[in-house]
Amino acid sequence: MTIRxxxxxxxxxxxxVVVLVVAAVQFLAxxxxxxxxxxxxxxxxxxxxxxxxxxxxxxxxxxxxxxTTLPRNVDVRVLQGGQVxxxxxxxxxxxxxxxPGYAPRAGHDVLIATVTLxxxxxxxxxxSDVLGVVNPLRAYLRALAVTVPTAAALVALxxxxxxxxxxxxxxxxxxxxxRLGQRGDLRTPLPGAGRNDEVGRLAGTLQTSFAQLADVRxxxxxxxxxxxHDLRSPLAALKMRLQGSLAGPRSEAELRExxxxxxxxxxxxxxxxxxxxxxxxxxxxVQLLPVDLARVAGEAVDRARxxxxxxxxxxxxxxxxTVIGDEALLTHLVENLIGNGLRYGQGADMRVxxxxxxxxxxxxxxxxxxxxxxxALPHLAEPFYQVNTARGGDGNGLGLAIxxxxxxxxxxxxxxxxxxxxxxxxxxxxxxxRPD
Numbered sequence: 001m002t003i004r005x006x007x008x009x010x011x012x013x014x015x016x017v018v019v020l021v022v023a024a025v026q027f028l029a030x031x032x033x034x035x036x037x038x039x040x041x042x043x044x045x046x047x048x049x050x051x052x053x054x055x056x057x058x059x060x061x062x063x064x065x066x067x068t069t070l071p072r073n074v075d076v077r078v079l080q081g082g083q084v085x086x087x088x089x090x091x092x093x094x095x096x097x098x099x100p101g102y103a104p105r106a107g108h109d110v111l112i113a114t115v116t117l118x119x120x121x122x123x124x125x126x127x128s129d130v131l132g133v134v135n136p137l138r139a140y141l142r143a144l145a146v147t148v149p150t151a152a153a154l155v156a157l158x159x160x161x162x163x164x165x166x167x168x169x170x171x172x173x174x175x176x177x178x179r180l181g182q183r184g185d186l187r188t189p190l191p192g193a194g195r196n197d198e199v200g201r202l203a204g205t206l207q208t209s210f211a212q213l214a215d216v217r218x219x220x221x222x223x224x225x226x227x228x229h230d231l232r233s234p235l236a237a238l239k240m241r242l243q244g245s246l247a248g249p250r251s252e253a254e255l256r257e258x259x260x261x262x263x264x265x266x267x268x269x270x271x272x273x274x275x276x277x278x279x280x281x282x283x284x285x286v287q288l289l290p291v292d293l294a295r296v297a298g299e300a301v302d303r304a305r306x307x308x309x310x311x312x313x314x315x316x317x318x319x320x321x322t323v324i325g326d327e328a329l330l331t332h333l334v335e336n337l338i339g340n341g342l343r344y345g346q347g348a349d350m351r352v353x354x355x356x357x358x359x360x361x362x363x364x365x366x367x368x369x370x371x372x373x374x375x376a377l378p379h380l381a382e383p384f385y386q387v388n389t390a391r392g393g394d395g396n397g398l399g400l401a402i403x404x405x406x407x408x409x410x411x412x413x414x415x416x417x418x419x420x421x422x423x424x425x426x427x428x429x430x431x432x433x434r435p436d
Contacts, residue, residue, distance in 0.1 A: 237261075336403050337403055372416075380416050
């Protein structure tokens with residue numbers, strides 16, 4: 001069942017319920033008003049009854065006097081001293097000893113009141129046929145039996161037409177989204193995105209989401225192409241070296257050289273695979289604990305000095321450098337920054353600083369190499385981005401992308417800037433660890 005049909009039926013049902021509730025209240029009020037009106041009418045007949053009784057003295061004969069001046073649907077019986085002194089022909093079987101008051105009896109509305117008869121007190125019993133009350137109520141119920149279904153059907157029809165008009169932009173939006181999915185162009189503008197209503201906001205949200213999905217898809221495609229290219233290169237080199245080793249007789253020294261080169265290709269693929277897995281992990285499995293960033297950076301510096309003894313690598317720390325984070329990810333971050341400087345700094349001196357301030361903990365890695373063009377600085381953290389001018393190396397372009405991902409995971413900010421007089425300076429500002 002469509003939303004349009006459900007809306008029409010729901011509104012019709014609500015209308016029927018509301019009409020029935022209002023009708024029930026009106027029915028009770030009408031019945032009360034009719035009963036009060038009948039009581040007042042009977043009270044107004046008492047003076048006429050007294051006048052007729054006074055004008056027609058009792059003859060003492062039987063049967064009692066007939067009363068003829070009252071309305072045809074009202075029957076009367078007058079008793080005095082326990083005897084019936086006047087009665088109409090169709091008076092209902094009502095007990096003679098009822099107390100004064102107004103109440104329904106024997107299918108009639110009965111009013112019992114005290115009247116004056118020849119200077120003495122007498123009891124008058126006036127009985128009105130309930131049809132005077134019941135018939136209007138029955139007519140009202142018959143009118144409701146026609147009005148309620150008619151109103152519900154009319155409201156259902158109008159609601160169906162109105163819902164169709166209101167949902168027409170949604171239908172157009174659905175068709176546009178279906179075409180967008182078939183064509184694959186997620187950046188196509190959606191109809192109604194500029195409207196200032198619920199449908200317009202929905203269209204705007206979908207358009208923004210589709211644009212974000214398009215960005216993600218483009219990045220994934222670019223990421224996959226670049227990853228495939230970077231994996232294919234060491235694989236092809238490894239295959240060529242192995243084929244060369246098997247092509248003919250090789251000395252032990254030549255085999256060792258081939259194996260060393262093959263191991264270098266394997267190490268390159270291992271490093272690339274590790275970086276890809278780290279990027280794919282994102283923020284999952286992150287253990288946020290207090291970590292001394294100075295200690296993590298100092299250990300990374302020690303390992304870098306052992307790997308590159310020819311490069312002067314200074315390390316300095318000051319203040320409290322405790323941050324809340326994942327030590328494994330922070331280790332990757334520092335190692336990638338140092339490795340990037342070693343790889344692209346062309347053997348120039350490097351400096352690593354960790355400083356704890358009141359509102360942040362800053363990690364700075366700076367090399368004295370050739371630096372990068374100013375136009376390339378905003379793109380250094382993009383996956384597989386490599387600067388081809390003035391800096392070179394055998395990297396895969398994922399190191400700084402991993403640094404960016406780890407910084408974002410820890411709520412840190414990453415900045416790239418050229419140093420003075422040269423080289424690249426990378427600064428990462430972490431929020432400090434709070435006492436709680």
